[in-house]
Structure formats: structure tokens, C-alpha cells
Amino acid sequence: MSETDTTANVDGERREFKAEIKKLLDILIHSVYTSKDVFVRELISNAADALEKARFRQASGETLQDSDLPLEIGLETNEEDRILVITDTGIGMTADEVDANIGTIAHSGATAFLEQLQRSKQSESGAEGEPAEAGVNLIGRFGVGFYSVFMAAEKVVLTSRSADPDAAGVVWTSDGAGEYTLAAAPEEQPRGTRIEVHLKKESDEFVDASHLKSIVQRYSNFVPFPIKLNGEQVNRTTALWREPASQVKDEDYNEFYKLVSHDYQDPLLHLHHSVDAPLQFKSLLYVPQTSPEAMGFGEGEVSVQLYVQRVLIDGDNQYCLPKYLRFVKGVVESEDLPLNVSRETFQHNRMIAKIRDILTRKLLDRFLKLAEDDEETYNKFWQTFNRILKEGYSDHANKDRFQDLLRFNSSRHDDEEGLVSLKQYVETMPEGQKAIYFLTGPTREALQRDPRLELFRKHRLEVLYLYEAA
Numbered sequence: 001m002s003e004t005d006t007t008a009n010v011d012g013e014r015r016e017f018k019a020e021i022k023k024l025l026d027i028l029i030h031s032v033y034t035s036k037d038v039f040v041r042e043l044i045s046n047a048a049d050a051l052e053k054a055r056f057r058q059a060s061g062e063t064l065q066d067s068d069l070p071l072e073i074g075l076e077t078n079e080e081d082r083i084l085v086i087t088d089t090g091i092g093m094t095a096d097e098v099d100a101n102i103g104t105i106a107h108s109g110a111t112a113f114l115e116q117l118q119r120s121k122q123s124e125s126g127a128e129g130e131p132a133e134a135g136v137n138l139i140g141r142f143g144v145g146f147y148s149v150f151m152a153a154e155k156v157v158l159t160s161r162s163a164d165p166d167a168a169g170v171v172w173t174s175d176g177a178g179e180y181t182l183a184a185a186p187e188e189q190p191r192g193t194r195i196e197v198h199l200k201k202e203s204d205e206f207v208d209a210s211h212l213k214s215i216v217q218r219y220s221n222f223v224p225f226p227i228k229l230n231g232e233q234v235n236r237t238t239a240l241w242r243e244p245a246s247q248v249k250d251e252d253y254n255e256f257y258k259l260v261s262h263d264y265q266d267p268l269l270h271l272h273h274s275v276d277a278p279l280q281f282k283s284l285l286y287v288p289q290t291s292p293e294a295m296g297f298g299e300g301e302v303s304v305q306l307y308v309q310r311v312l313i314d315g316d317n318q319y320c321l322p323k324y325l326r327f328v329k330g331v332v333e334s335e336d337l338p339l340n341v342s343r344e345t346f347q348h349n350r351m352i353a354k355i356r357d358i359l360t361r362k363l364l365d366r367f368l369k370l371a372e373d374d375e376e377t378y379n380k381f382w383q384t385f386n387r388i389l390k391e392g393y394s395d396h397a398n399k400d401r402f403q404d405l406l407r408f409n410s411s412r413h414d415d416e417e418g419l420v421s422l423k424q425y426v427e428t429m430p431e432g433q434k435a436i437y438f439l440t441g442p443t444r445e446a447l448q449r450d451p452r453l454e455l456f457r458k459h460r461l462e463v464l465y466l467y468e469a470a
Contacts, residue, residue, distance in 0.1 A: 014179045022178045025150055036152045036203060040212065041219040042145035043086050043195060045311050047073045048223045050090025050193060054163055057091070064163040065092075066191040072226040075216075077207040082199040084206050089192040093160040095170040095182060102146060102158060102172050102180075149195070150176035152203035157196040161189045222310045239310055241284035241331050245272040257286045260305060261329040265289045268381060270330075271366050273359070281355055285330035285363065291384050293327075302326045307333040319346045320356055324392035325363060327385050332359070357397075364401040371405065371421075379419050382407045387468065408464040409444065411453065416444050425462060438464040 017025065051071045057064060066089070074087040093101060149156055154175060161169035169185025197206070205211045213234045216227055222239040240248060240256045254266045261267075267286040274282045285304075293300060302325065306317040310333070320332050336351050346352050371378040382389075386407065393402050407419040425436060437456060441447040447465050456463050 014181050016179050024147060025176045025178070036206075037215050037219075039148040039151055039153075040086075040206070040215045041311070042148050044073060044216070044220045044223060044227065046146065047086065047088035047090060047193070048220075048225055048310075050088050050092070051225045053091040054089070054191075057163065063165060064191065065161065065165055065167060066163075069191060070226075072228060073223070075212055075227065075229045077209055077212065077230060079204075079207045082201070082204050082207055084197040084199060084212075086195045086197070087192060089190070090163075092162040092167070092192050093170070094162045094164070094167055097162070098158070098160055098170050098172050099182060147176075149197055152199055152206055153197045154200045155198040157198075158193065159185050159189055159196070160193040161185060161191050163191050218315065219312045220310075221312070222307070224310060239307075239333070241272065241282045241333060248272065253284075253286075256284070257329070260331060261286065261288065263288055263329075267329075268377070268384075269366070269370060271363060273362050275358060279351060279354055280335035281332060283330065283332045283359060285328050285332075285359070287328060287381065287385070289384075291327055291388065293388060294384065300326050303329070305331045307331060308337045309333075309335070313337075314346070317346065319349075319352050320359060321363075322356065322360055322392065322395065324389055324395070325360065327388055328363065360395075360398065361401075364398055364405065367405055368401060379407065382419060383417075408438075408466070410465055411456065411463040420462075420464075425464070428462065430460065433461065436464065437461060438466050440466045443467055 016022075051073070054064060055071055058067070069089040071089055074085075076085040076087075077083075078085075156172075156174055156176070158172040159169060160172075161167060169187075169189035171183045171185050172180060173183070174180035199206055209229055213229055216229065216234050220227060221235050222237065223235055224237055224239075226233045226237060227235040240252060253270050253272075257267045257270070258264065266289070268289050269287050271283070271285045273285075301316070302318045302321045302323055303316045304320045305312060306314040306320060317332070321328055332355060334351060334355065337349075367378070367381070370381065382405075389405070392398065393406075395402070403422060407421055408425075409416055409418055410420050410425070412418070412420065422436070439447050439450060439453065441450065444465055444467050447453070447467055453463060
């Protein structure tokens, strides 16, 4: 609505956006701070929300307009005319709702967005690439997600019909230049919303089906409704981490691991965990068969996919796990984080810190159980990841767990494959031995030749070999 309107009239009259919206649109249209892909994510998230509301009302026994329509999202491309159409069969909107939800933004939301964007530019302008991330995360966090479409669009035509019986449809049209119109929709307009995006010449990649498919599968792959691109479903809909662990087969776990890790091998082990209190989150984490660092790829970073309400908000989150568990791959979904939580706040976010603490304990306990139940597999795990895992011995909150996880090669072993735990060492100490003996050196061969070892061999005292970089 304009500043003087109190109800929405669908008379086709041109109306002006408020001053804050004009400024916001100008920033988005000429933006150098944001990735244009985000507008597809935002429109799909809005569509999924509308579908969820329709499903809830149907489940509550309400009769909706066009009740036989399947609940789904559609993307149609017209390369010749550079038009992308995004549709949903969700709850739809009345003329008043379109004017309230699309025609304006709350003054406080627009102003807060502009102020925060300016602060981000000032604080992060010195770091290459950072302003783009700031913009992506600010969009939507202040309720401006729909407007991101104007980064790629020269004109948008939104047509919607409410699910309320006998509700009339409405058409909202704008070129993002400061004005919009509301008009009556054709009678044949079905329930839901249709967004026709007329793309700028420099944004024609958004009518490239392969590019759109990659965006959907990156950000919206697990939206709980079918997303059809030119008639073909391109998302999975089933978020495996949300399924009861008792109902998931090993082959499903293995297939999902390969999807999120891009590894061709099956994982060594997995942890499927759900927490309801004191906070809500679900996770599905994996330990690979091999370590890229051991293969000479250099030191990596923690990289976990973080979802909120099934929408990917960070494909390489570094704060859900400590760095000494950076070999772990998988997915975490939180119900307590806002959908557009800013990346720059992850490091100091209390929810993320709690998730990290819980997952760390659960993973270490999973490793301890593996050591107890399957020594052969645990020894393989230790041989593969011990150089990384031993960094965690400085994690004092989990020091006791690490003490039981540690394994050592020693003078009792014929080759470097042998391993002994501290518990096993103590249990086999001869009577009268009061200390744990160890010897350090560059290699096992060098330690074997150390003359100091002869005295311990003579008295049949086991010596732990510490010869690799921690």
C-alpha cells in the first residue's frame, strides 16, 4: 500500500513504494554485494512456506479452493524471452495480503536492513569476497527476501489467488523502479502464486535449466515438496537426517554420504542423532574411509552442511565441530536458528556453540564404543585420523574421553601396525611398575635402535613409541 492507502484496490493504478523501499530496491538492483543465486532460494523458501500452510489447513479439515491440486513447486524457463516462472499451489494471497506482504515492507525492517548493510560494508570492505556474503545473509533476515528478485529481474509479474473459497485473484506488477500496480487476475487463475521473472540481459543464466538445477540442489534439495524444473522433479524431498534411525537402511546411509561428501567410497561409520532439549537439532555425520590430509592435500577446515527448516544456509560451516574433528562430514539442521542467520555471527552464536559441544561429546562417545565393540575397525580409524584427532587432547572438557581413545605403537609390537591403549598398557604392567614409559624419536626404526631401550627390554618393560608428528 502507499502511505495514504488503507485497503488494496485492484484497479490497475500505479502506486509508489515508500522512500525506504525505493532505496532498498536501488541497492539490490545495482548490487555488487550479493550473489544473484539467492533470489531463487528465497522464492522457493517462500513457496515452501505457502505450501506448508496449505497442508496444515487441509489437515485441520478446512476446505480450500482447488482442493485437488497437488502440493508442489514449479520452475519453467523460456530462454527465448528470458523469462523464469516460479509457481506454487500453496495458500496464495488476497489483494490485501499481496499489497501488505509484497507492496510494502515494515518501515523498521527496511530501515534496519539498510543500516546493517552499511555497517557490513564499512567493517568488511577490506576483505575480498566478504561483502557478497554479508549481503546474501542480510537479504531475508529483515523480511526483504522477495525483493532480491530485482537483482536479476527487469520486471516481475506476481499473480496469486488465495486458498479461501471464492477468493478473487490479484496481479502485482513492478519493474523495481519505485512503482507497482495491482490488478484483478483472470478467473482461471488457480490457487497459489505464480511469479513471472523477466530477466535482465546480463542475468540470462537463470533460464539455463542446468544452472537452476544446481541452485535447487544446493540450497533447496530437501524442501519437503516436489520441485519440478520444466516438468522434471529435481529435488530429493526426503531429508534422511529427519528420518527415525531405526527405519534407515545402511545402503541409504551410504548413498546419502556420497551425496554430501562427493566421495565414491562408503563411509567408515556414521552418527545419526536427534536432540529435543535444551535445544532442537538433528544431525547425520560420517567418518570417511580415508583422510585427504594424509594423502598430501594440506590441512583442511571443518566443513559441515548447516540447514534451517530444510534450507541450506551454509554449505561449509566451520563452527558446528571443533577443528580436530574436521575429517567428519555430514549435515546439521537446527530448529532454533533463524532461517537467515548471518554467517559472520556463527563463531559467537550460543546455539552453534551448544550444538558443537553436544556433537563433540556424541562423536567421541561413538569412537569409544567402536573401540570397545570392534577393535579392528577402531584401529583402522586411528591409523587414518590419529594425527588430526590428537590435536583435541588440549580440549580439557573431553580430556578423559581422549585418554581412552589414544593408541600407541610400542616395544611389544613387531611392526608399526600394532597398537595398545593406555588402559591395556596399565593392565599388563608388571608388579612394582609405577610409571608409564615412553620414548620419542623421528621414526620407529630410530627408536628400535636407541641404546636406552636395551635396559627396558632386559626387564621386560613395555615402552610406548612416540615418533610421529602430533
